[in-house]
Amino acid sequence: MRFSGLRVLREGLTGNKGWKAHWRDPAPKPEYDIVIIGGGGHGLATAYYLAREHGLRNIAVLEKGYLGGGNIGRNTTIVRANYGLPGNSEFYSHSLKLWEGLEQDLNFNVMHSQRGVINLFHSDGQRDAYARRGNAMLNQGDDAILLDRGGVRKMLPYLDFDNGRFPVRGGLYHPRGGTARHDAVAWGYARGADMRGVDLIQNCEVTGIEVKNGAVTGVQTSRGAIRAKKVGIVVAGRSSQVAAMAGMRLPIESHVLQAFVTEGLKPVIDTVVTFGMGHFYISQSDKGGLVFGGDIDMYASYAARGNLPAVEHVMEAGMALMPMIGKARVLRSWGGIMDMSPDGSPIIDKTGIEGLYLNCGWCYGGFKAVPGSGHCFAHLMATGRPHEAAAGFRLDRFRTGFGIMDEEGTGAQHNLH
Amino acid sequence: MRITCPLCGDRDRREFYYKGAAVALDRPEPDAGAEAWDEYVFLRDNPAGETRDLWYHADGCGAWLEVRRDTVTHAVLEARLAAEAAR
Numbered sequence: 001m002r003f004s005g006l007r008v009l010r011e012g013l014t015g016n017k018g019w020k021a022h023w024r025d026p027a028p029k030p031e032y033d034i035v036i037i038g039g040g041g042h043g044l045a046t047a048y049y050l051a052r053e054h055g056l057r058n059i060a061v062l063e064k065g066y067l068g069g070g071n072i073g074r075n076t077t078i079v080r081a082n083y084g085l086p087g088n089s090e091f092y093s094h095s096l097k098l099w100e101g102l103e104q105d106l107n108f109n110v111m112h113s114q115r116g117v118i119n120l121f122h123s124d125g126q127r128d129a130y131a132r133r134g135n136a137m138l139n140q141g142d143d144a145i146l147l148d149r150g151g152v153r154k155m156l157p158y159l160d161f162d163n164g165r166f167p168v169r170g171g172l173y174h175p176r177g178g179t180a181r182h183d184a185v186a187w188g189y190a191r192g193a194d195m196r197g198v199d200l201i202q203n204c205e206v207t208g209i210e211v212k213n214g215a216v217t218g219v220q221t222s223r224g225a226i227r228a229k230k231v232g233i234v235v236a237g238r239s240s241q242v243a244a245m246a247g248m249r250l251p252i253e254s255h256v257l258q259a260f261v262t263e264g265l266k267p268v269i270d271t272v273v274t275f276g277m278g279h280f281y282i283s284q285s286d287k288g289g290l291v292f293g294g295d296i297d298m299y300a301s302y303a304a305r306g307n308l309p310a311v312e313h314v315m316e317a318g319m320a321l322m323p324m325i326g327k328a329r330v331l332r333s334w335g336g337i338m339d340m341s342p343d344g345s346p347i348i349d350k351t352g353i354e355g356l357y358l359n360c361g362w363c364y365g366g367f368k369a370v371p372g373s374g375h376c377f378a379h380l381m382a383t384g385r386p387h388e389a390a391a392g393f394r395l396d397r398f399r400t401g402f403g404i405m406d407e408e409g410t411g412a413q414h415n416l417h
Numbered sequence: 418m419r420i421t422c423p424l425c426g427d428r429d430r431r432e433f434y435y436k437g438a439a440v441a442l443d444r445p446e447p448d449a450g451a452e453a454w455d456e457y458v459f460l461r462d463n464p465a466g467e468t469r470d471l472w473y474h475a476d477g478c479g480a481w482l483e484v485r486r487d488t489v490t491h492a493v494l495e496a497r498l499a500a501e502a503a504r
């Protein structure tokens with residue numbers, strides 16, 4: 001079923017009776033060529049690109065809950081390519097280019113909106129750091145504009161520019177950055193994968209990984225055993241548990257990250273804005289809600305809900321930056337379980353087990369990565385070779401110390417990212 | 418979340434700095450080799466359920482605590498001085 005303007009018109013005139021379910025609900029087959037564990041954004045995108053780019057068909061995505069019920073449906077939807085380190089730069093650049101063609105490619109409206117991202121700075125040191133980052137982005141072929149105070153004021157007149165402690169000195173503007181509708185990304189990839197014959201199997205929890213003579217042979221699930229020649233682990237916050245089924249210990253700690261949305265308001269914030277002096281970022285959804293968040297709660301957690309101190313920090317930072325939002329009422333808050341890596345960068349790699357592949361460590365930044373991660377992970381699983389845009393995301397970089405990608409420059413240590 | 422410091426009593430989470438898994442109490446010998454140091458610095462059990470981690474009572478007595486806690490419910494089960502736990 002293709003979406004088009006004509007189709008919408010015709011359905012509108014005939015009572016919308018012609019729409020069908022966007023994907024099948026198949027029972028698991030006893031065997032697949034490739035099994036993807038985890039039906040989040042990354043798992044669904046991986047299955048999609050395996051089918052679309054590599055012509056593979058006999059694929060299943062196994063999801064313990066429902067499609068889009070994990071972090072893919074919980075994030076603050078920011079899409080950007082403003083990384084500074086080799087390894088990360090080319091990957092996020094690659095991912096952003098995929099975003100730019102995604103809706104046509106999927107024939108699905110993911111509401112990708114390149115409304116721009118502005119990272120504010122509040123001191124000379126921060127200005128230097130952002131000037132450098134902007135140059136790195138330009139060298140990567142992406143876009144960056146260093147705004148002075150006047151330039152920011154023109155775009156964001158509502159900021160507290162003369163805040164006594166954190167005056168706004170300027171910002172790094174990334175026009176191609178923006179937002180997208182998170183659920184729609186999961187749905188679009190799910191639909192695209194299903195159309196190409198991928199079995200999306202929900203309510204199917206993987207409970208064991210079968211390994212014989214150093215090679216993976218299949219998985220155990222709540223819906224029975226499934227044989228597979230290749231298995232990809234793409235389970236975000238649950239990576240440690242699933243990898244443990246294959247006897248692996250990962251360099252991952254799971255932490256909770258919270259997010260917030262206000263009641264719907266008239267259009268007021270038309271870009272993404274990030275505060276440089278406290279952890280706070282905000283945008284306005286197409287429904288009108290202000291969507292915002294801050295840092296992780298900073299202790300290992302699988303609770304998918306957070307504690308008050310992090311809520312307070314976010315609210316205080318928001319009020320310091322744009323006092324006008326004090327009038328908006330918060331409607332909901334929630335949390336997601338983040339797969340935090342020691343250096344803040346992800347892992348897309350083979351494992352020590354033949355046929356078993358790993359995709360994790362996305363920390364709080366894996367939404368923008370969904371197209372790139374799926375594309376590169378599919379390439380790795382199909383060809384056995386890393387995609388050039390993701391060649392730096394190696395699992396062994398921690399053991400060897402070679403190729404650590406610490407974007408924040410704080411040290412590759414678990415409690416620092 | 419509140420943590421009961423053995424020296425100060427029941428205190429708000431805001432008073433504590435979080436270090437991470439209590440592996441720091443089992444520091445390998447300097448020459449233990451790359452594997453042992455990888456285990457220590459990077460690899461984690463990362464349990465969904467009961468865990469042991471280290472918290473520093475920064476805005477209190479300044480003691481390092483080993484806290485037994487449930488990562489799924491956020492219940493704090495027990496806190497003792499890291500100095501005692503390491504013994």
Ligand SMILES: Cc1cc2nc3c(=O)[nH]c(=O)nc-3n(C[C@H](O)[C@H](O)[C@H](O)COP(=O)(O)OP(=O)(O)OC[C@H]3O[C@@H](n4cnc5c(N)ncnc54)[C@H](O)[C@@H]3O)c2cc1C
Nearest residue numbers: 038040041042064070071072075076078206336366367368
């Ligand atoms: C509050 C919040 C805000 C965020 N904001 C941003 C942002 O602005 N920009 C950005 O780029 N990123 C953001 N992120 C990060 C981003 O959402 C994640 O990095 C990304 O979604 C993780 O990948 P995923 O979509 O595959 O994860 P998920 O959607 O969590 O998918 C993993 C899936 O695996 C399934 N699973 C787990 N165990 C098993 C098992 N044993 N068997 C079968 N299935 C299993 C889970 O049920 C889940 O559906 C944010 C995250 C949160 C929580």
Ligand SMILES: [Zn+2]
Nearest residue numbers: 422425477478
């Ligand atoms: Zn104390």
